[in-house]
Amino acid sequence: MNLKLKVWRQKNAQSEGKLVDYEARNIPPAASFLEMLDILNDELQAKGEEPIAFDHDCREGICGTCSLTINGIAHGPSATTTCQLYMRTFKDGETIYIEPFRARSFPVMRDLVTDRAALDRIKQAGGYITARVGSAQDANSTLIPKTAADLSMEAAACIGCGACVAACPNASAMLFVGASVTHLAALPQGQPERRERALRMVRKMDEEGFGNCSNHYECEAVCPAEIPITVISNLNREYAAASAREAAI
Ligand code: FES
Known part of the structure; x- marks a missing residue:
């Protein structure tokens, strides 16, 4: 699958953030959403660019650490944790907006990482x-x-x-x-x-x-x-x- 991503990038808690365009190419439909970001981060690091920061731990839907707003919905479209969301849920060529959880009590620390x-x-x-x-x-x-x-x-x-x-x-x-x-x-x-x-x-x-x-x-x-x-x-x-x-x- 090839996807267009608009990802929230923010240097730290004090700086202003913005959506940045990326392309995720050759993503297996069986990859999880976080694995898709891992693949993109590997490419960014290979190019000498800063990887996208995001929260994760168990990747089994247990710990509650993962936290992305995907196309405007907390954890994305399938009422599961972000780590249990699979790329087959999306269409090839789709544009996906990825932002941190938004709430005044959850300040953004960096990119997609919030302080909860x-x-x-x-x-x-x-x-x-x-x-x-x-x-x-x-x-x-x-x-x-x-x-x-x-x-x-x-x-x-x-x-x-x-x-x-x-x-x-x-x-x-x-x-x-x-x-x-x-x-x-x-x-x-x-x-x-x-x-x-x-x-x-x-x-x-x-x-x-x-x-x-x-x-x-x-x-x-x-x-x-x-x-x-x-x-x-x-x-x-x-x-x-x-x-x-x-x-x-
Ligand atoms: S990483 Fe633990 S619930 Fe998603």
């Missing part, structure tokens, strides 16, 4: 449990209803990539926060910090400059882990209950 540490800081604010769980116990020693286990596992699938933020017109992180709060609120181990968790994570999210949900559903559409938007309803309920309790104390 704001999500880590939200997690640090409350997305954990403090109970000492010890070593693994028999699966049936802590009885958890199947519906609660399913809800928790579904929410725990979030890989923290930030595509939800990049896709949202408000740059809201509520799908990410809702997944974390839902995951832990459904389990007995998550009860001791349940109220504080919702308050701390939502307040940290606001402090980091993320917007609020206004029901565009774009986050759900691009989420590679298929986190349902109902986790945001859960988050709103958890936050309202925690706020009411805090006001009553």
Whole structure:
């Protein structure tokens, strides 16, 4: 396959960026999107040019590190991670726009690399449990209803990539926060910090400059882990209950 690429190039966080034209030639349709960039980078380096910087780690759809906006869509057209997107999805000769995730809370560091540490800081604010769980116990020693286990596992699938933020017109992180709060609120181990968790994570999210949900559903559409938007309803309920309790104390 031969493709025309328009790639966001930006020297550092302070400089202005711009789209630069490249041609990717003889790309195997079975190559992943990141492998296509690897091939292009090899050619750029052979010519003595600066390779394109982009984030990646596992390349298996697990870690959430890859993060490209492809033709205006976070992670591209097939609701998967960028590393699991294959070139056969595109047409030979197609022009592809490649940009970093766009959000005020995700500053561009270089080319296609953004700083998404704001999500880590939200997690640090409350997305954990403090109970000492010890070593693994028999699966049936802590009885958890199947519906609660399913809800928790579904929410725990979030890989923290930030595509939800990049896709949202408000740059809201509520799908990410809702997944974390839902995951832990459904389990007995998550009860001791349940109220504080919702308050701390939502307040940290606001402090980091993320917007609020206004029901565009774009986050759900691009989420590679298929986190349902109902986790945001859960988050709103958890936050309202925690706020009411805090006001009553
Ligand atoms: S590189 Fe790990 S999810 Fe894409």
